[in-house]
Amino acid sequence: MKPISDAFLVVMAGGSGTRFWPKSTSKHPKQLLSFGQGTSLLTQTLNRFEGLIPPTQKWIVTTKSLTSAIQDDSPGVQILSEPQGRNTAPCVYWAAREIAKKNPKGIMLVMPSDHTIPQLEKFKKTVSDAIAWAQSHDDLVTLGIKPDRPETGYGYLKFGVSVGSGAYRVDSFVEKPNLDKAKEFLKAGNFYWNGGMFVWRVDVILRAFDQYAPEMKKIWDANHEKVEAAYPHMTATSIDYAVMEKASNVTAFPLDCGWDDLGSWTSLENLGELLGAKKDSSVVMAGDLISIESTQNIIDAQGKLVALLGIQDLIVVHHGDVILVARKDRAQDIKLVVEQVKKLRPGLA
């Protein structure tokens, strides 16, 4: 496959979530973790576009505080280093302007850095279709992930009419639903998860910014395109909220490739097969496991012997100076733990 010469990849790697604490911390966030797959999620993301995007046109956007760690993880990759995190709209805008300097009609792919996509060929095919569409249409293109469960943790895209080539008009962006709504969505069949993956020409997205968020251009120009000066004035807002939800030219391609956003320790269960052998149906990333009448646990304790006796549905993690033991159904509440860690042992948060 020959790379598409006018395509630029922008990987958003500024997140510093704590859902995988203690493995993920503010200084070593999820995108730098490998989850037993040899390379970081960030590197996996960059590698995913091999053959599609010219190597010198793969960029990473991250915040200053993470830049050094990101550089270590992805040496040689160009980094746009934000003075501070401002959600996704400002970083997309900045990257779009930078790409426009290289190629005013360049194709810009915006991708999260911390998701997993097991079925690579399907993904590449969909992305190629999206690029082709963006090259020939003045549309904001996004990828809608085919849901396989009534998930309440994601926003949805409501697909409208088919517009050919496998693409659909997006009627609306839908906030995270409750379970009843999510079940309706799954049954209806035209609701797709919003995975935050976008493909567009830079002239198209910059025009959309000018139309729906004109203050961004003003701030940028007033500060002579100096990122250090402009950023503090930028409102922290998402690209969805600033542009996508308001735009009428949003087109989507359905994506069905085993995508997972690794939203919590429990999402590792969806990735079981990627993590190699499992014992007693537990997901295990440990030196050795001894499991007696123990099932359905998630274990991450590299280099350790982990022994379980009569244990079900737990998350057990050892990392550095920390041992976490949490009920799986409380995985979303690990943030409560991290809040306490910040007070008690800030260096470990």
Next chain:
Amino acid sequence: MKPISDAFLVVMAGGSGTRFWPKSTSKHPKQLLSFGQGTSLLTQTLNRFEGLIPPTQKWIVTTKSLTSAIQDDSPGVQILSEPQGRNTAPCVYWAAREIAKKNPKGIMLVMPSDHTIPQLEKFKKTVSDAIAWAQSHDDLVTLGIKPDRPETGYGYLKFGVSVGSGAYRVDSFVEKPNLDKAKEFLKAGNFYWNGGMFVWRVDVILRAFDQYAPEMKKIWDANHEKVEAAYPHMTATSIDYAVMEKASNVTAFPLDCGWDDLGSWTSLENLGELLGAKKDSSVVMAGDLISIESTQNIIDAQGKLVALLGIQDLIVVHHGDVILVARKDRAQDIKLVVEQVKKLRPGLA
């Protein structure tokens, strides 16, 4: 208090149980653990007799394989090093013969090395009473621990008639009962736990050995008192079985001093107050604990931050290269784990 010049302490420290695995291992058994109290249970045992027993008359019996570790823990204390473990009867017999060489009418105290006795003064008073009795009676004296629950994990002493000075004749030694029996015992009031603590003159116990286990003297004499030669011929049997259950001159003093044999991780709950502050009613020996909606756990992870989220009734231990997570009601089954460890990572068992 002036030490009793004719009294000798024999601390039995040959055990290599694994109930506190991974903290206790075959090379570092329970008697060498401190359980957050600064010194090992063995040292605590030796110290318990300060003022009662002359320092040079405190002896330790252990096996060859543990001798070096015991020496490190109790430097300067005389050690009788058994070529191999043979249960308690042979080591009591050997120690009695050694004491008889120093003082044929010496008082011998036989004490386990891995129990805990919070109420020291009460203990010393009872031991003093027992010593006084043994000095003036040709009896085998033992201490019966006042039960506070219908425990099925211990053998019992059935107390008979009072013989004065707070002592009772022991009618019989009773095997570990089932729960119904244990409840009856508790109600009856004259059943006491057999804690394996004995006080007698060496001439009295040696005479009892000659009467009830005459082969011991034969083996010992035939091998010219050479322990390396004699030991392989000794039958591994307990002092209870070899002598106490058969003897008719057994006298007991009731002991009520918060005694605990630390039979498993869960027994640490009985020691809560010795271990300092507790959080959420968990027993904690860890660097720091963050506990969110978690109660009644037993945590031992020195130097670590342990974070619990929605966790009840678990044992969580980190030690060296091992992490153990076990349900508290499975504490007695840790031996099943250790059996697997012996196969998988013998160095950790």
